[in-house]
Amino acid sequence: MIQKAVVIPTGNEIMTGVVLDTNSPAILEIILEKYPQALVIRAQPAADETEEIIRVLKLYGDSDLIVLIGGSGGGKAYDPSLADDVTHFALEKVLADRQVQEIYGYNGHLWSRLIIGKLGQTIVANVPGPFVEAVAAAGVIVRGLAQGLDLSAISRQTAQAVLAQYPLGGQVRCL
Amino acid sequence: MTERIIAYVDKTVVKITGLKIKGMKPVELEKALQEKLGRPARVIGVTSSSLQLDVYGLEPEAILGDEQGIITAISLTEGVTAAEVARIDTAEKALEADVDLLAQGPVSACPKERWLP
Numbered sequence: 001m002i003q004k005a006v007v008i009p010t011g012n013e014i015m016t017g018v019v020l021d022t023n024s025p026a027i028l029e030i031i032l033e034k035y036p037q038a039l040v041i042r043a044q045p046a047a048d049e050t051e052e053i054i055r056v057l058k059l060y061g062d063s064d065l066i067v068l069i070g071g072s073g074g075g076k077a078y079d080p081s082l083a084d085d086v087t088h089f090a091l092e093k094v095l096a097d098r099q100v101q102e103i104y105g106y107n108g109h110l111w112s113r114l115i116i117g118k119l120g121q122t123i124v125a126n127v128p129g130p131f132v133e134a135v136a137a138a139g140v141i142v143r144g145l146a147q148g149l150d151l152s153a154i155s156r157q158t159a160q161a162v163l164a165q166y167p168l169g170g171q172v173r174c175l
Numbered sequence: 176m177t178e179r180i181i182a183y184v185d186k187t188v189v190k191i192t193g194l195k196i197k198g199m200k201p202v203e204l205e206k207a208l209q210e211k212l213g214r215p216a217r218v219i220g221v222t223s224s225s226l227q228l229d230v231y232g233l234e235p236e237a238i239l240g241d242e243q244g245i246i247t248a249i250s251l252t253e254g255v256t257a258a259e260v261a262r263i264d265t266a267e268k269a270l271e272a273d274v275d276l277l278a279q280g281p282v283s284a285c286p287k288e289r290w291l292p
Contacts (some may be wrong), residue, residue: 152176
């Protein structure tokens with residue numbers, strides 16, 4: 001049962017208002033649909049810096065669930081004009097019992113690195129920044145937890161949900 | 176445990192510069208582009224003056240050939256204004272790489288540079 005959940009958007013473009021954060025309200029709604037009694041918080045956005053994301057994450061260590069949005073791809077490593085996508089690096093540093101799904105494009109570009117694990121008793125997961133991918137991933141995570149699935153199953157289902165958002169039915173190959 | 180997946184989806188990466196962006200809703204812009212291009216698009220990067228998009232199933236030539244139409248469609252989205260210097264800076268198709276070369280170690284950086292010219 002989730003009594004307290006926190007949604008943490010990441011990214012300088014969110015912090016500065018260049019991009020309006022429509023992902024958080026949608027994910028709050030998803031959580032409330034399953035857990036109407038829960039305290040659900042949209043945290044202040046975190047900058048694209050590993051240590052800052054870890055700091056914000058630990059502020060909410062008394063939660064049952066934390067969902068971080070954005071920073072899941074290759075980002076600046078792929079193109080200098082893109083954001084520094086470091087959310088997945090931050091989670092890798094602090095989460096126990098991690099389950100990781102990496103989705104690459106056929107050019108080798110890391111599209112999304114999805115991690116779910118535990119920070120103490122808190123379940124922590126990240127979702128991609130694009131709206132449809134964020135909503136699809138969050139939906140699977142919240143429903144999976146409500147159904148009592150283990151983190152491994154939720155991790156796999158989350159990756160499949162994100163893959164399903166890529167258009168034109170491209171072939172998908174699992175390694 | 177880490178699992179890796181390669182998605183074979185045809186896309187062109189498009190960068191548009193010369194914009195003024197504040198309070199943009201990416202999902203609305205994606206909808207406007209879908210209507211304009213007849214193909215899905217995904218916003219993958221935003222600054223206060225530029226946009227980076229993935230456009231699926233459309234060749235770079237087709238995108239470059241409709242530069243003004245695309246910029247007009249984008250500028251009609253709330254939160255985006257196109258300056259006179261607005262233009263498509265790049266439109267490049269994602270190239271296929273040998274999947275056997277996919278990095279096997281931990282992800283410390285995007286492996287793109289290992290394969291693309």
